[in-house]
Amino acid sequence: MVKILVVEDDENFNSLVSRYLASNGFEVISCADAQKAYDALYNNLFDLIVTDVMMPGIDGVEFAKTVRQLNENIPILFVTARDDIKTKKAGFRVGIDDYLVKPIDLDELKLRISAVLRRANISQNQKIEIGNLLLKSEEISASINGVPIPLTVREFNILFKMLSFAGRAFSRAELLDDFWDTESNASLRAVDVYITKLREKFKSTNAFEINTIHGLGYKTVIRS
Secondary structure, eight states: OOEEEEEOSOHHHHHHHHHHHHHTTOEEEEESSHHHHHHHHHHOOOSEEEEOSSOSSSOHHHHHHHHHHHOSSSOEEEEESOOOHHHHHHHHHHTOOEEEESSOOHHHHHHHHHHHHHHHHHHHHTEEEETTEEEETTTTEEEETTEEOOOOHHHHHHHHHHHHTTTOOEEHHHHHHHHSOTTOOOOHHHHHHHHHHHHHHTTTOSSEEEEEETTTEEEEEEOO
């Protein structure tokens, strides 16, 4: 059974989320603040954390940062009333996996949890194998039918993320923010250049294709 830690200082909302998740087959332990959550993490092995951002004492960003220093793999999902880009960036920079803005639909929360857990399993396996394509994150390597495909670290990371989220559209701005330093002078055009390189290098694979979403960015599509 998947075990989830819920960290939320609003007692009613904490109870609502915890009861809903429990009724959907998850094992749930809930805490009202980050300090109690640290104690729970010390005494339990969790598969995923759902946490608020605005909490007394230690806020969600600092909590997630500490958790990520202790455990690189456990998925962390923010559920918060904060909808500003500064908070979102702070969360993703410390290593959270997803972000939901209150008020939330509990069915969507369940779907997000399922998706995050699925991606975490890919990450923990540290490889993606689709058709004749094999990506290994530990080695930062790619091959088609066993033949190595030379990639830069950035090319590999972009492709690995897009295939981990196959079917999801990524904006150019999102990819730029994820894979270029904030101090970089790179423009959105740099993303287009990298996508062109990836298409060229993987044109012989039967595993996937990279589709252009006009006016937005790109997505990977797994070939059947």
